[in-house]
Amino acid sequence: MNVKITIMGCGSAYGVPLIGGNWGKCDPNNPKNRRLCPSILVENDDGKFIVDMGPDIRQQAEKYNIQLLDGLFLTHPHSDHIGGMGHLPALMYYYQGCNLPIYADRFTRKEVERNWWYMFDPKINVEYWGDGRPYFSEIIPYYPMKIGEIDVLPFIQDHNSMDSLGIRIGNFAYCTDIRSFPEKSYGLLRDLDVFVVDCNNEFDTDKSHSYLEQSLRWAKELNAKTTYLTHLDHTMDYDTISAKLPENVHLAYDGLILECD
Ligand SMILES: [Zn+2]
Ligand SMILES: [Zn+2]
Structure with a gap:
C-alpha cells in the first residue's frame, strides 16, 4: 500500500515565528524555519485524510488542495490540533451528498463538542454550506481501522496531562505530541521505513513533549530506516x-512529502 504523506505543518503549538514575529533561535531567512501548526495529509488511490485540524488549516487547505476528504483523524484536543474545526461549516461546501467522518477517541470528541457545541447540537440549525454533515466515529486504540480504504492502526501515547493517539499506516508512523510510549505502543513501531516523531525542543524543557536526545534514542532503538522530527518550536533552527x-x-519542514509502502 503506497501512501503519500505531506507534512502540512511541523511547528509546535504556536508555530514559527510566534505571534508578533518572534523567531527565537530560528533564522528567519531560512524558509524551512517557517512552520505552521502540526498536521499531515495522507493520500493514495484508496483514500485521502488529514491528521489534526489546527488553527492554520485554512492556509494549509488552500496550499494542499484539501476539499473532499475521507476523514479527519484527531490525535488529541489541544488547540494546535483541533483549533481549526470552526471552519467545518465552510468545508462542508464540498460535501454534497456525503458526510465527513471525524475519527476521535471519546475524550477528544467530548472536548470538540464542548468547544464547538453549536456545530453538533441537533437542536441548532448550523449553516453548513453543503448538505453533508461532519459526524464522529470512535477510535478504539490498538484496533485496526480504515479511513477511506486506507488501513490505519491507532495507538496510545503519553502526552503528560492527557493521552494522545499515534497512527501507523503500513511502514509509516506519525507520533506527534508524545512524552513517552506505553510499552504496547512502542512494540508496534519497530523497523519502520519512515518514523515521524515529536521533538518539540533540543533540551528537556517541556514535560509534555519529547526532546532531541530522547527522540534520537527512540529512532535508534526502533531501528527506523528514516526518522523525521516534528512539532518543532522556535528554538529548533533548521x-x-x-x-x-x-x-x-x-x-x-512544511511541505515535505514522504512516500511509503
Ligand atoms: Zn501539539
Ligand atoms: Zn498536545
Missing part, C-alpha cells in the same frame, strides 16, 4: 539542529 543529527534523521 541548520543548527540538522548539523547535530545522524545520517538517517532529519528535521521535518
Whole structure:
C-alpha cells in the first residue's frame, strides 16, 4: 500500500515565528524555519485524510488542495490540533451528498463538542454550506481501522496531562505530541521505513513533549530506516539542529512529502 504523506505543518503549538514575529533561535531567512501548526495529509488511490485540524488549516487547505476528504483523524484536543474545526461549516461546501467522518477517541470528541457545541447540537440549525454533515466515529486504540480504504492502526501515547493517539499506516508512523510510549505502543513501531516523531525542543524543557536526545534514542532503538522530527518550536533552527543529527534523521519542514509502502 503506497501512501503519500505531506507534512502540512511541523511547528509546535504556536508555530514559527510566534505571534508578533518572534523567531527565537530560528533564522528567519531560512524558509524551512517557517512552520505552521502540526498536521499531515495522507493520500493514495484508496483514500485521502488529514491528521489534526489546527488553527492554520485554512492556509494549509488552500496550499494542499484539501476539499473532499475521507476523514479527519484527531490525535488529541489541544488547540494546535483541533483549533481549526470552526471552519467545518465552510468545508462542508464540498460535501454534497456525503458526510465527513471525524475519527476521535471519546475524550477528544467530548472536548470538540464542548468547544464547538453549536456545530453538533441537533437542536441548532448550523449553516453548513453543503448538505453533508461532519459526524464522529470512535477510535478504539490498538484496533485496526480504515479511513477511506486506507488501513490505519491507532495507538496510545503519553502526552503528560492527557493521552494522545499515534497512527501507523503500513511502514509509516506519525507520533506527534508524545512524552513517552506505553510499552504496547512502542512494540508496534519497530523497523519502520519512515518514523515521524515529536521533538518539540533540543533540551528537556517541556514535560509534555519529547526532546532531541530522547527522540534520537527512540529512532535508534526502533531501528527506523528514516526518522523525521516534528512539532518543532522556535528554538529548533533548521541548520543548527540538522548539523547535530545522524545520517538517517532529519528535521521535518512544511511541505515535505514522504512516500511509503
Ligand atoms: Zn501539539
Ligand atoms: Zn498536545
